[in-house]
Amino acid sequence: KAGVTQTPRYLIKTRGQQVTLSCSPISGHRSVSWYQQTPGQGLQFLFEYFSETQRNKGNFPGRFSGRQFSNSRSEMNVSTLELGDSALYLCASSLVGQGGYNEQFFGPGTRLTVL
Amino acid sequence: GENVEQHPSTLSVQEGDSAVIKCTYSDSASNYFPWYKQELGKRPQLIIDIRSNVGEKKDQRIAVTLNKTAKHFSLHITETQPEDSAVYFCVYTSGTYKYIFGTGTRLKVLA
Numbered sequence: 001k002a003g004v005t006q007t008p009r010y011l012i013k014t015r016g017q018q019v020t021l022s023c024s025p026i027s028g029h030r031s032v033s034w035y036q037q038t039p040g041q042g043l044q045f046l047f048e049y050f051s052e053t054q055r056n057k058g059n060f061p062g063r064f065s066g067r068q069f070s071n072s073r074s075e076m077n078v079s080t081l082e083l084g085d086s087a088l089y090l091c092a093s094s095l096v097g098q099g100g101y102n103e104q105f106f107g108p109g110t111r112l113t114v115l
Numbered sequence: 116g117e118n119v120e121q122h123p124s125t126l127s128v129q130e131g132d133s134a135v136i137k138c139t140y141s142d143s144a145s146n147y148f149p150w151y152k153q154e155l156g157k158r159p160q161l162i163i164d165i166r167s168n169v170g171e172k173k174d175q176r177i178a179v180t181l182n183k184t185a186k187h188f189s190l191h192i193t194e195t196q197p198e199d200s201a202v203y204f205c206v207y208t209s210g211t212y213k214y215i216f217g218t219g220t221r222l223k224v225l226a
Binding site: 031033035042043044045048050055056057058090092100101103104106107108109 | 146147149151158159160161164204208209211212213214215216217218219
């Protein structure tokens with residue numbers, strides 16, 4: 001079974017631009033979560049999607065948004081980029097079973113650099 | 116609100132010794148407590164998890180204990196090996212599909 005994939009792997013943008021990152025979950029996984037990873041702040045939860053619905057979101061400004069498509073693929077968008085948005089953006093997918101939470105499988109991440 | 120504190124931030128142990136990492140959470144909504152390991156330059160991977168109806172779970176050299184009354188859960192690694200060197204994250208899961216990662220513990224196993 002193919003793992004979680006993310007595109008692009010690396011991205012360089014300038015302040016004020018916007019960016020769209022893509023995540024393809026493991027086949028059959030309908031839950032997709034996004035995280036921002038920085039050396040100073042660790043892994044911070046951005047949002048979680050299930051069946052095209054955002055079920056929860058972290059404490060990030062409205063410049064960060066996302067969506068999920070009917071095939072469970074997800075995108076996140078960051079508008080009006082700031083220098084502080086430079087980070088590794090990870091997505092993770094999981095099965096949603098009767099017990100609720102299950103193991104999350106992470107993608108390789110997209111390294112975003114804002115100049 | 117939802118918050119998880121993880122200690123220590125760094126931990127150095129001699130090969131063969133044990134390592135313990137502890138996380139404390141603030142509210143009581145979570146029923147699922149996973150631990151992830153992230154090696155340098157790699158993605159996080161689940162190493163063990165525990166649900167709230169169990170107090171302890173073991174998988175070879177790794178164990179997790181959960182004390183819901185005291186609101187803390189701990190990762191125990193015995194007989195540490197150099198390949199255990201990594202950053203370990205505890206995760207607090209809120210009742211509404213929100214994953215709160217601890218700040219991470221950088222474990223160094225000295226040969």
